[in-house]
Amino acid sequence: xxxxxxxxxxxxxxxxxxxxxxxxxxxxxxxxxxxxxxxxxxxxxxxxxxxxxxxxxxxxxxxxxxxxxxxxxxxxxxxxxxxxxxxxxxxxxxxxxxxxxxxxxxxxxxxxxxxxxxxxxxxxxxxxxxxxxxxxxxxxxxxxxxxxxxxxxxxxxxxxxxxxxxxxxxxxxxxxxxxxxxxxxxxxxxxxxxxxxxxxxxxxxxxxxxxxxxxxxxxxxxxxxxxxxxxxxxxxxxxxxxxxxxxxxxxxxxxxxxxxxxxxxxxxxxxxxxxxxxxxxxxxxxxxxxxxxxxxxxxxxxxxxxxxxxxxxxxxxxxxxxxxxxxxxxxxxxxxxxxxxxxxxxxxxxxxxxxxxxxxxxxxxxxxxxxxxxxxxxxxxxxx
Numbered sequence: 001x002x003x004x005x006x007x008x009x010x011x012x013x014x015x016x017x018x019x020x021x022x023x024x025x026x027x028x029x030x031x032x033x034x035x036x037x038x039x040x041x042x043x044x045x046x047x048x049x050x051x052x053x054x055x056x057x058x059x060x061x062x063x064x065x066x067x068x069x070x071x072x073x074x075x076x077x078x079x080x081x082x083x084x085x086x087x088x089x090x091x092x093x094x095x096x097x098x099x100x101x102x103x104x105x106x107x108x109x110x111x112x113x114x115x116x117x118x119x120x121x122x123x124x125x126x127x128x129x130x131x132x133x134x135x136x137x138x139x140x141x142x143x144x145x146x147x148x149x150x151x152x153x154x155x156x157x158x159x160x161x162x163x164x165x166x167x168x169x170x171x172x173x174x175x176x177x178x179x180x181x182x183x184x185x186x187x188x189x190x191x192x193x194x195x196x197x198x199x200x201x202x203x204x205x206x207x208x209x210x211x212x213x214x215x216x217x218x219x220x221x222x223x224x225x226x227x228x229x230x231x232x233x234x235x236x237x238x239x240x241x242x243x244x245x246x247x248x249x250x251x252x253x254x255x256x257x258x259x260x261x262x263x264x265x266x267x268x269x270x271x272x273x274x275x276x277x278x279x280x281x282x283x284x285x286x287x288x289x290x291x292x293x294x295x296x297x298x299x300x301x302x303x304x305x306x307x308x309x310x311x312x313x314x315x316x317x318x319x320x321x322x323x324x325x326x327x328x329x330x331x332x333x334x335x336x337x338x339x340x341x342x343x344x345x346x347x348x349x350x351x352x353x354x355x356x357x358x359x360x361x362x363x364x365x366x367x368x369x370x371x372x373x374x375x376x377x378x379x380x381x382x383x384x
Contacts, residue, residue, distance in 0.1 A: 066359075073116040292343060
């Protein structure tokens with residue numbers, strides 16, 4: 001089996017290229033709303049994102065050996081700290097996994113990093129995040145809860161990846177956590193999204209953000225998606241049936257029949273919101289998904305987490321918290337930003353993802369930019 005080794009210089013080159021290659025908006029795909037500086041979840045102050053991408057081998061599947069097309073993504077809502085944050089979740093379709101949700105459901109908050117990986121590596125990533133938390137934040141007490149209840153979610157990459165080989169290791173997760181940073185975010189075939197497909201094109205990771213004002217104050221909302229869902233004929237871009245228009249670039253699937261995958265979406269904002277309001281925000285992700293054409297098939301797990309980085313203020317005795325929150329009547333800009341950023345994050349995923357061949361020479365093609373633009377031009381939908 002052929003192995004691929006990436007030097008430090010080449011890795012830096014790949015990262016630079018990933019951050020400078022065109023995104024959907026750059027190509028002329030029209031979107032509503034005003035993005036933040038990086039049009040990414042990291043536009044929300046304090047948020048960091050890290051990746052570890054694993055690509056090795058080619059040809060016939062040998063369980064335990066490869067080919068490997070997988071990885072892990074981590075999102076740190078409060079940076080490399082143990083600070084908590086208000087949170088809520090919503091399941092559009094439950095054929096998937098996200099750990100730590102019972103705590104969020106009852107207490108309305110979470111803390112520490114969020115992990116996203118492939119289906120079979122959730123346990124490894126959860127344990128690795130917990131151990132990282134312990135090493136970073138343990139106070140050495142006999143009763144020590146620094147390990148916590150990590151939030152880790154998944155989508156299934158078994159069409160390209162030796163998913164039963166369990167190639168994601170704790171060391172990979174720790175590397176992603178230690179290297180997490182703010183600023184531009186890589187998209188497409190990286191991290192947990194490495195082996196994913198989207199509308200039977202190559203899928204993976206995508207992000208987008210929106211800024212908006214409420215009562216004169218500006219807020220930011222960012223969305224991150226690990227996208228692995230949809231049939232070709234369902235794909236809509238800017239309201240145009242792009243999936244039906246593109247007749248070639250069909251996925252090559254040898255010896256396997258693909259079932260639909262999943263969508264894991266993290267929504268983050270610095271707008272001050274209570275957990276029950278964040279639940280309403282998480283539900284609005286469904287509209288952003290729908291704009292791109294999916295109907296959420298039976299086997300697709302769509303699970304969404306919404307969080308706020310705005311913190312309540314506790315008194316000196318830690319017996320009372322004071323929350324400053326937006327009223328329900330002021331939430332429409334938050335809802336609209338969620339829908340807009342979700343839609344753009346999905347299309348950013350498609351535009352960034354590149355051709356990838358995996359196990360048994362299965363192959364998903366990146367969406368052809370020239371055809372995408374020609375179709376949008378045909379329908380008079382290119383951005384002015």
